[in-house]
């Protein structure tokens with residue numbers, strides 16, 4: 065496949081690019097480098113600077129590839145804003161970047177005859193889950209602008225696909241963490257709301273301690289349960305998803321998680337087996353559901369996908385990557 069990865073300099077886009085290239089595919093990365101970094105782009109990928117909100121930036125790349133005899137088979141969309149609290153204070157920026165950005169990209173794809181799109185969505189589209197295990201057919205009632213914009217994007221893709229004969233693969237991510245085994249790429253921006261990056265900060269002495277938000281939830285140890293998936297497993301699902309819709313001329317909507325829940329305390333305990341993590345218990349964080357686990361039967365059955373990495377591998381690769389990053393920034 066010749067794949068356009070829009071947002072390929074970011075965390076998940078760069079890992080997916082690595083997996084595409086490992087699987088023997090060709091990749092063109094389009095990114096405006098606003099949050100991603102140039103050094104995260106695989107050296108064998110062809111890089112084009114461009115902004116998803118400018119249709120001409122995308123059509124230019126698509127036309128150049130077609131003229132070179134290598135038309136793009138599948139386009140992947142990762143160029144989104146994704147910080148929930150930021151989306152609450154800046155909702156319009158989220159609508160502009162996420163919804164308007166995707167609209168431009170779809171117009172460009174349709175204009176240039178690219179028929180397959182893989183889209184990064186999120187468990188945030190479910191909102192407050194009614195059952196602890198989320199299935200794709202569950203109600204979608206987002207509780208923040210981030211989730212709303214992703215749901216709007218999902219719907220836009222479905223309508224555009226029906227009208228213009230596109231195939232789509234929409235993937236709803238749960239809690240993604242970890243780093244590529246090469247340690248060349250990982251999450252190099254500090255997302256200071258997510259558990260795993262905050263554990264790493266505490267472990268590396270970049271913050272005093274981790275706060276565990278709430279120990280009085282209705283779970284076995286009182287802390288919230290989430291579904292953590294290794295970014296490499298997630299990336300591999302994108303490669304399978306792209307090939308599946310291309311080869312079968314069909315659509316997929318699937319959850320991507322590990323299918324297993326770990327409490328915050330279990331994650332901290334797993335980290336403590338690898339390195340020291342100073343922590344304390346703190347009050348609940350508003351808006352956190354007690355338990356959120358993906359049902360991943362659909363991705364397994366349809367894509368033939370199976371997550372390979374457990375929690376220890378997620379934590380160890382993340383820690384090793386950050387330690388390496390810290391060392392190189394000290395030099």
Ligand code: UDP
Nearest residue numbers: 257258259262275276277288290328349352
């Ligand atoms: N959490 C925590 N301390 C932190 C950050 C997160 O206890 O410093 C908890 C959070 O309350 C939630 C879980 O870790 O129960 C996962 O939170 P995260 O923000 O990583 O992802 P979310 O599931 O909210 O998307």
